[in-house]
Structures are given as structure tokens and as C-alpha cells.
Amino acid sequence: MEFSDKLDTAQFLQHQLQEVINLLQKQQLEKSLVERGPVTNHELVEAVLHKQQQTRLQEKFAPLHPADIAYILESLPLDQRKTAWDAIKTDHEGQVLLEVSDAVRQTLISGMAVEELASVAGSLDADELADLAADLPKRAMLKILRSLNSTERTHLNTLLAYQDNQVGALMDFGMITIRDDISLKAISTYIRKLGKLPSHTDKLFVVDQRNRVKGILPLQRLLTHAPTQHVANVMVTDYVMFQADQDTAEAARAFERYNLISAPVVNQNGELQGRLCVDSILDFIREKTNEDLLTQAGVTEEEDLFSSVWKSAKNRWGWLLINITTAFVSTRIIGLFEDVILQLVALASLMPIVAAMGGNTGNQTSMLIIRSLALGQITPTNVRRLIKKELTLAIVNGCFIGFIMGALGFLLYRDTALAAVMAAAMFSNLLVAVVAGLSIPLLRHKYGKDPAVGTSVILTSITDSMGFFIFLGLASLFLVH
Amino acid sequence: MEFSDKLDTAQFLQHQLQEVINLLQKQQLEKSLVERGPVTNHELVEAVLHKQQQTRLQEKFAPLHPADIAYILESLPLDQRKTAWDAIKTDHEGQVLLEVSDAVRQTLISGMAVEELASVAGSLDADELADLAADLPKRAMLKILRSLNSTERTHLNTLLAYQDNQVGALMDFGMITIRDDISLKAISTYIRKLGKLPSHTDKLFVVDQRNRVKGILPLQRLLTHAPTQHVANVMVTDYVMFQADQDTAEAARAFERYNLISAPVVNQNGELQGRLCVDSILDFIREKTNEDLLTQAGVTEEEDLFSSVWKSAKNRWGWLLINITTAFVSTRIIGLFEDVILQLVALASLMPIVAAMGGNTGNQTSMLIIRSLALGQITPTNVRRLIKKELTLAIVNGCFIGFIMGALGFLLYRDTALAAVMAAAMFSNLLVAVVAGLSIPLLRHKYGKDPAVGTSVILTSITDSMGFFIFLGLASLFLVH
Numbered sequence: 020m021e022f023s024d025k026l027d028t029a030q031f032l033q034h035q036l037q038e039v040i041n042l043l044q045k046q047q048l049e050k051s052l053v054e055r056g057p058v059t060n061h062e063l064v065e066a067v068l069h070k071q072q073q074t075r076l077q078e079k080f081a082p083l084h085p086a087d088i089a090y091i092l093e094s095l096p097l098d099q100r101k102t103a104w105d106a107i108k109t110d111h112e113g114q115v116l117l118e119v120s121d122a123v124r125q126t127l128i129s130g131m132a133v134e135e136l137a138s139v140a141g142s143l144d145a146d147e148l149a150d151l152a153a154d155l156p157k158r159a160m161l162k163i164l165r166s167l168n169s170t171e172r173t174h175l176n177t178l179l180a181y182q183d184n185q186v187g188a189l190m191d192f193g194m195i196t197i198r199d200d201i202s203l204k205a206i207s208t209y210i211r212k213l214g215k216l217p218s219h220t221d222k223l224f225v226v227d228q229r230n231r232v233k234g235i236l237p238l239q240r241l242l243t244h245a246p247t248q249h250v251a252n253v254m255v256t257d258y259v260m261f262q263a264d265q266d267t268a269e270a271a272r273a274f275e276r277y278n279l280i281s282a283p284v285v286n287q288n289g290e291l292q293g294r295l296c297v298d299s300i301l302d303f304i305r306e307k308t309n310e311d312l313l314t315q316a317g318v319t320e321e322e323d324l325f326s327s328v329w330k331s332a333k334n335r336w337g338w339l340l341i342n343i344t345t346a347f348v349s350t351r352i353i354g355l356f357e358d359v360i361l362q363l364v365a366l367a368s369l370m371p372i373v374a375a376m377g378g379n380t381g382n383q384t385s386m387l388i389i390r391s392l393a394l395g396q397i398t399p400t401n402v403r404r405l406i407k408k409e410l411t412l413a414i415v416n417g418c419f420i421g422f423i424m425g426a427l428g429f430l431l432y433r434d435t436a437l438a439a440v441m442a443a444a445m446f447s448n449l450l451v452a453v454v455a456g457l458s459i460p461l462l463r464h465k466y467g468k469d470p471a472v473g474t475s476v477i478l479t480s481i482t483d484s485m486g487f488f489i490f491l492g493l494a495s496l497f498l499v500h
Numbered sequence: 501m502e503f504s505d506k507l508d509t510a511q512f513l514q515h516q517l518q519e520v521i522n523l524l525q526k527q528q529l530e531k532s533l534v535e536r537g538p539v540t541n542h543e544l545v546e547a548v549l550h551k552q553q554q555t556r557l558q559e560k561f562a563p564l565h566p567a568d569i570a571y572i573l574e575s576l577p578l579d580q581r582k583t584a585w586d587a588i589k590t591d592h593e594g595q596v597l598l599e600v601s602d603a604v605r606q607t608l609i610s611g612m613a614v615e616e617l618a619s620v621a622g623s624l625d626a627d628e629l630a631d632l633a634a635d636l637p638k639r640a641m642l643k644i645l646r647s648l649n650s651t652e653r654t655h656l657n658t659l660l661a662y663q664d665n666q667v668g669a670l671m672d673f674g675m676i677t678i679r680d681d682i683s684l685k686a687i688s689t690y691i692r693k694l695g696k697l698p699s700h701t702d703k704l705f706v707v708d709q710r711n712r713v714k715g716i717l718p719l720q721r722l723l724t725h726a727p728t729q730h731v732a733n734v735m736v737t738d739y740v741m742f743q744a745d746q747d748t749a750e751a752a753r754a755f756e757r758y759n760l761i762s763a764p765v766v767n768q769n770g771e772l773q774g775r776l777c778v779d780s781i782l783d784f785i786r787e788k789t790n791e792d793l794l795t796q797a798g799v800t801e802e803e804d805l806f807s808s809v810w811k812s813a814k815n816r817w818g819w820l821l822i823n824i825t826t827a828f829v830s831t832r833i834i835g836l837f838e839d840v841i842l843q844l845v846a847l848a849s850l851m852p853i854v855a856a857m858g859g860n861t862g863n864q865t866s867m868l869i870i871r872s873l874a875l876g877q878i879t880p881t882n883v884r885r886l887i888k889k890e891l892t893l894a895i896v897n898g899c900f901i902g903f904i905m906g907a908l909g910f911l912l913y914r915d916t917a918l919a920a921v922m923a924a925a926m927f928s929n930l931l932v933a934v935v936a937g938l939s940i941p942l943l944r945h946k947y948g949k950d951p952a953v954g955t956s957v958i959l960t961s962i963t964d965s966m967g968f969f970i971f972l973g974l975a976s977l978f979l980v981h
């Protein structure tokens with residue numbers, strides 16, 4: 020791997036990508052020259068050329084880190100991506116599949132034969148296989164399962180038994196376990212014999228005969244204590260561990276809070292199941308963040324930058340259709356008041372502000388609540404105080420924004436009654452907005468649903484329709500006859 | 501620290517929080533009983549009581565991890581938080597200040613005397629001090645600077661010289677440097693003499709006489725290679741390092757990509773400046789995510805859940821005023837067409853859909869672009885293809901949604917001309933939306949600005965005003981006379 024000239028990682032990657040693209044373009048050119056050229060035996064020449072080209076690409080990819088190859092593949096359009104993928108015949112083809120995004124992985128797997136997939140997957144550990152499992156065709160998965168030894172198969176089954184949001188699904192089995200009655204010297208000898216430690220090994224796990232965790236031995240202690248000492252005297256008994264069925268988001272917070280690198284994962288009986296490492300946590304946080312961002316914008320699945328227009332369109336229509344439905348409700352509410360608008364056309368131009376400001380204010384509240392829920396800051400003991408604060412804030416904001424809006428209405432139309440209705444409607448809709456912004460995420464959370472999903476749509480549809488209804492309703496009561 | 505019963509970290513924290521709250525409430529009760537009681541010498545009794553209460557709180561907090569104390573303080577309302585903070589007189593008061601959120605930190609610091617702050621800060625390392633520096637009063641900072649030794653002062657100045665988004669600002673100085681001509685045995689002896697390794701030490705840095713990084717020695721190799729070997733033969737020369745003035749977001753991606761725990765940070769001349777660890781990266785990612793989420797909702801600063809209503813209100817008004825301004829523009833555009841609305845009132849109820857659907861579609865596009873920019877997936881080589889794809893998608897979407905909207909308009913008002921105008925306006929506004937959704941984040945990124953900030957407001961103001969303008973404009977051309 021070429022880390023040494025990778026001081027500026029982003030620039031390094033850009034450079035590698037550009038080189039691959041140049042290579043691919045050159046090959047395209049050569050190919051078309053041969054096709055149009057005067058050669059008689061096209062097929063043979065093309066075969067030789069293809070062979071040469073593949074070799075050149077392989078040489079380019081061979082020294083690269085799997086994550087970097089994944090980045091290059093993700094940045095290539097579909098046709099070039101397939102050509103490049105065919106050329107990657109390294110030992111870490113499986114690692115590349117692990118590193119690419121879900122959407123891109125599908126494009127790569129779809130072009131591979133079952134046998135090829137099974138052999139690629141053969142080089143992976145159980146925890147890596149588990150990450151791929153959802154994307155592999157059933158026949159390939161069966162073939163892989165048959166090729167595993169019994170330990171690996173047990174590991175894989177353990178991992179697949181947990182849900183995506185449980186710690187158990189993110190475990191790996193690269194832990195080193197020791198007993199507490201041996202000396203540090205014996206451990207050093209053992210490690211030297213092993214020749215290699217699993218990545219992210221910052222501690223060894225001390226277990227009893229029944230595989231229950233009794234403590235941890237940080238490598239640090241192994242290095243700083245006398246070799247004659249026994250594990251029992253040196254091990255740490257005050258450490259963080261996780262339950263396999265625990266919520267991963269909670270584990271992620273614990274990793275941040277206690278600055279962990281790795282931690283044991285146990286089952287209900289305290290028996291060691293595997294370990295959780297900070298690299299899985301980093302991936303988890305990144306994925307969760309992306310998902311939240313995209314869900315809020317109504318992009319349901321992860322989208323490959325170069326997936327077909329048709330696939331992308333379908334991916335976004337669900338959301339747009341939901342929005343049409345809620346917008347339709349607003350339309351019908353306005354429709355109810357068409358007479359009123361005909362009598363006072365100023366209402367038509369003022370009503371969108373009332374609706375929009377409600378949406379903005381409500382979103383501020385709901386976003387704060389969603390974030391506080393994600394950080395675990397909202398507890399049964401403080402939720403009442405929080406609600407009281409946000410409601411007071413809504414009244415203050417309502418008076419302030421209501422006043423500005425009333426003044427604006429007066430300046431535009433020189434009509435005191437209209438200005439008063441505008442101010443009153445604004446004030447009421449801001450209250451509606453804050454109540455909705457508080458209750459939607461809190462209720463979703465209470466009933467075990469992700470508070471971030473859909474909150475914004477529901478909220479906006481409430482503030483829009485209520486905004487129109489309150490404003491036009493007040494106008495019909497007080498302004499027209 | 502009480503890690504051992506912390507199997508379920510969230511539950512553990514809830515429990516601790518509840519106990520602290522119970523304690524605080526009990527104290528409040530005792531105090532009011534004394535005040536109302538028959539005792540003659542109130543002051544003395546209250547002083548004794550206060551002392552007792554402080555002791556009980558101190559005992560409660562003493563065994564807790566600083567991060568857990570921070571969590572409890574964040575979850576307490578202002579008055580209770582102050583009482584609790586006064587009781588925390590442990591050695592890790594400074595650590596607690598580091599762990600709490602910015603908004604809460606301010607409430608804690610504001611009640612402390614300069615001398616107290618200086619003595620608390622005295623227990624912190626240079627990199628920790630740098631994190632606090634922005635929140636400390638100038639006088640306290642000067643006092644602290646005077647109490648530092650010259651190495652610490654140099655370290656602190658180095659850190660403060662970098663901006664928030666540069667790797668240099670996140671460095672720490674807990675690295676162990678070695679020369680390449682010594683044996684592994686000598687290193688083991690050295691470490692044993694040290695007695696303790698800095699946290700997150702997974703590798704030692706090999707430097708030459710001029711302090712330039714020549715390689716790294718993973719602890720793993722120290723444990724698995726023969727003690728007689730020399731560093732030069734065992735060290736890894738193919739590793740990731742960062743420049744101190746590099747963008748932190750880029751470093752964070754490298755940590756994820758290469759699963760790093762720690763990495764050397766160098767200056768322009770390749771001289772070792774410090775190290776970057778995965779715990780700082782985790783904090784950075786969490787903070788950046790929060791900031792992005794809140795910024796999008798228009799909450800400018802981090803908000804303490806219990807900060808005063810007045811402070812919160814001011815924190816949110818900036819955004820609401822911007823929204824009023826953009827909504828005002830829409831109002832005036834509609835105002836231009838009041839005659840048209842009077843002639844065909846159906847326009848008033850249909851126009852909000854055209855505007856809203858534009859906003860939703862544009863946000864989908866911009867969110868995908870913002871995410872792809874954040875992941876470094878958009879490169880000069882693929883941006884043109886991406887733009888072409890999104891524009892094609894906009895045309896497909898425009899036809900689809902335009903058709904639905906036209907049909908809806910026809911069903912509601914049985915007016916073919918109105919339906920046609922509706923469909924055409926919808927189609928055009930979706931094109932406007934996608935062009936805006938593409939160009940705003942891409943242009944902001946090109947000129948070195950954060951593409952996530954403000955994109956949504958600018959986009960919505962464009963799709964709103966253009967939506968009203970296109971729809972009412974087409975209506976005035978084709979529907980009324």
C-alpha cells in the first residue's frame with residue numbers, strides 16, 4: 020500500500036482517480052482504433068489488447084488500499100466502473116466489496132457469477148461476511164455457508180441473529196481471551212508465538228472457565244508491569260462492556276463518553292460473545308448521520324451518484340407523493356374560503372407567510388428535541404420543564420413575530436383590522452407549530468420509533484393547513500361580511 | 501469509577517441522575533423546614549445543614565466518571581445545576597468542564613471566581629486547555645498562562661494558532677517518540693520505567709535528530725518481534741500522517757477509511773508537531789453533525805436545554821427574521837397579480853402547491869449534493885455527469901409531477917386551460933428547483949464555504965417566489981383577459 024506519499028489523503032485520492040480515468044479513456048480509444056483499423060484478424064488483436072489493458076489496470080490497483088479502490092469505483096460512472104472492477108483480481112476484492120456504499124455494491128455484485136462471489140467471500144471473516152450477507156444472492160450465500168468451518172458458521176449465525184440496530188450485529192471475533200491465573204510473561208510469550216494481534220487490540224479479555232468476563236488487561240499494563248506478575252493482580256475490573264442485544268446508538272455514546280477503542284460484548288448470562296471496536300462505531304455514526312440527513316430530505320434509499328435516472332426517480336417519488344397529498348389538504352382549506360379571498364384579495368398574498376413562518380418555527384423546536392433525544396439528554400425527569408420552557412418561548416416568539424407581521428400587513432395595506440387579524444393568526448400558528456414540534460418527536464420516541472423520520476413532513480403539513488385555516492377563518496369572522 | 505455495574509450505560513446514567521435529583525430535592529425540603537421551623541439560631545443551623553448536604557453530594561459525585569458528571573449537570577435545570585456544581589470538588593473538575601456542552605459550560609464558568617478557574621485549569625493538559633480557552637474569561641486565561649511551564653506554554657500557543665477546522669487544533673502531545681537505532685528491548689525497558697502510556701497509544705513515532713517522522717512502531721510489533729531487533733528493521737514506513745494545517749473533515753475521512761487509532765501530525769517541513777487520536781475525531785464528527793442539523797433548522801448556537809427563554813428566543817430570531825424577509829418577497833410577487841386572482845380565485849388555492857413542491861424537490865437534490873460533497877465523492881471529473889443526470893431526472897420528475905398536478909387541477913375545477921397552466925408551472929418550477937438545488941451547494945463549495953449552511957433558506961426562497969411568479973404569470977397570460 021502506498022501510504023508514504025499520502026500526506027494529503029484527499030489529493031492523493033484525486034490523483035489516483037484521475038490516473039484510472041486516463042487509463043480507461045486511453046483503452047477506449049485503443050479499442051475503437053483497432054475496430055476501425057485495417058487489421059484483418061480483429062478478434063485476436065482485440066483479445067490481446069484486452070489482456071494488456073487488464074494487466075495495466077491491475078498494476079494500477081494492486082498497491083492501493085481497499086478503501087481507496089472503493090472510493091475510485093464509487094466515483095466512476097457505471098460502464099467504466101464495471102471495466103475497472105473486472106480488472107481488480109487482488110486478494111482483497113472482498114475488502115473492496117465491504118468498503119463500497121450499499122448502492123455501489125449492488126452494481127458490482129450484479130455482474131458477478133455465483134462461483135466468483137463465493138470465492139471472493141471465502142477470504143472474509145465472519146463479521147465481514149455478515150455485513151455483505153444482505154446483498155449477496157441466496158445461492159452464493161449457501162455456497163459460502165457450506166465452505167465455512169463450524170466455528171466460522173457459528174460466528175456468522177450469531178451475527179445474523181441480531182438486528183441492524185443491536186450491538187451484536189456489529190461485533191467481531193478478533194478478541195484474545197486469557198485466564199487470570201497466568202503470568203504476564205506467559206502472555207508475552209503467547210503473543211510472540213501468535214506473531215500478529217487482531218487490529219484494534221488495545222486490551223485482552225480475562226474470562227473464567229465458563230467464558231464469563233472477569234476483567235480486562237490493557238496492553239499498556241502488559242508493557243508497564245513486571246513480567247512475573249499474575250493477570251489477577253494486574254487486570255482492570257472496572258471497565259465498560261456491552262450486552263449483545265443493546266441499542267447500538269447507546270453503545271456509540273458510551274464509546275464517545277469513555278473514549279473506548281474496544282470493549283467486550285456479552286450475552287444475558289455475562290458470557291463473552293465478541294468485541295465491539297471503535298472503527299465499527301465510526302462507520303455506524305457516519306451511516307446513521309447520512310441516513311438521517313437523506314430521510315429528512317425524503318430520499319429513501321442510499322443513492323449511487325451514477326445510478327440510472329429511472330432508479331433515482333422512483334427513489335424520490337414516494338416522498339413527493341406524500342407532499343402532494345399534504346399540499347392538497349392545504350389547497351382544499353384555502354378552497355373553503357374562496358369567497359372571503361374574493362372580498363379581500365390581500366388575504367391571498369399574506370396567507371403564505373403565516374403558513375411558512377409556522378413551519379420554520381416548528382422545525383426549530385423539533386430539531387432541538389430530535390437532537391437532544393439522540394444525545395440521550397431528554398429524561399422523564401426533565402421533559403416537563405422542557406415543555407414548559409418551549410411553550411413560554413412560543414408565546415414570546417409569537418408576540419414578537421406577530422407584532423412584526425401585523426406591522427408589515429398594516430404598512431402594505433393600511434388596514435388596521437387586517438393587521439390585527441394577521442398578528443393574531445401569526446401568534447396562534449406559532450403556538451400550533453411549537454406544540455407540534457414538541458409532541459411529534461416526543462410521541463414517536465415514546466412509542467419506540469425514530470423521532471427524526473417524517474417529523475418534518477407531518478409538522479409542515481400541520482402548520483400549513485392550520486396556518487391557512489386560522490388566518491382565513493379569522494378574516495372571514497372579522498374582516499368580511 | 502463505577503464501571504462494573506454499568507452494563508447498561510444508559511440505565512446506569514438515568515439511575516445516577518435520579519439519585520442526584522432526589523438528593524437535591526431532599527435538601528431543598530430540609531432547608532425550607534429549617535427556615536420555617538422553631539429554631540432560634542437559624543444561621544448556624546443552616547450552615548451546618550449546608551455542610552452536611554454538600555458532603556452528601558460530594559460522596560455521590562466522587563466515584564463517577566467526569567463524562568457522567570457532565571451528563572448529569574446537563575440534565576439539571578439551572579438552579580439545581582449550580583448547587584450540584586458547587587459540590588463537585590474533585591480532582592477532575594477540569595475534566596467535567598471539558599465534557600459538558602458549550603452552552604452548559606458557560607453557565608458553570610459564569611459562577612466561578614478567576615482564582616478558582618485558574619486552579620481548576622491547572623490540572624489540565626495543554627490540548628485540554630486549548631479546548632476551554634474560548635470560554636474562559638481573559639483574566640483567568642492570563643493567570644493560567646503564567647502558571648504554565650515553557651513546554652506547556654509552547655504547546656498551548658501551537659494549538660491556539662490553528663483554526664477550529666484544522667487538524668492542528670485537535671492535536672494532543674501525548675506521543676512517545678523513539679530513534680530508529682535502538683533495540684525493542686530498550687524500548688520495553690523505557691516504557692516499564694515510564695509506568696504509564698498516554699491513552700490511545702497504539703504506536704510509537706520514530707523520528708530523526710531533526711524531529712522529522714521516519715516511521716511508526718505499532719505496539720503490536722513491539723510485542724510480536726524479538727527484543728533483540730532494532731527499531732529500524734521493525735518499524736512501518738508506510739503509514740498515514742497529517743499536516744497540521746489540513747482540513748479536519750478530511751482527516752476524519754482518513755480515520756474512517758484506514759481505521760486509525762492515532763496518527764502523527766507534522767508541519768510543512770515534516771517535523772512532528774503532535775498526534776491526532778480517534779477520540780478527538782469522534783467528538784469532531786458528533787459536533788459537526790449537530791451543528792449541521794441545527795444550522796439547517798436555523799438555531800445558530802448550541803442551546804442549553806434549560807437556558808433562559810430570553811436567550812433561546814434571541815438565538816432563534818435571526819433565522820426567523822431572514823425567513824420573514826424571504827416570505828415578504830413572495831408576498832409582493834403575489835401582490836403583483838391580485839387582479840388575476842380576483843378574476844380567477846382558484847389560483848389562490850392552487851399556487852401554494854406549485855411553490856411547496858418546488859421546495860421539496862430542490863431540497864432532495866441539494867441534500868444529496870451536500871452529502872456527496874461531505875463524503876468527498878464529488879470530483880472535478882464527475883461533476884458534469886452528475887449535473888447532466890440530475891437535470892434529466894428533473895425533466896422526468898417534472899413530467900410526472902406536472903401531469904399529476906394538472907390532473908388534480910382539472911378534477912377540482914373542471915377547467916382544461918387551468919389544468920394546463922398548472923402542469924406547465926409545476927414542470928418549470930421543478931426545473932428551477934433542481935438547478936437551484938445543484939448550483940447553490942456546488943457554488944458555495946467552490947468558493948470555500950460550507951455547502952450545508954443556508955442552502956435550504958436560499959433554495960426555498962427561490963422556489964417559493966419563482967413558483968408564485970411562474971404560475972400566476974402563466975395564468976395572467978393564458979387564463980384571464
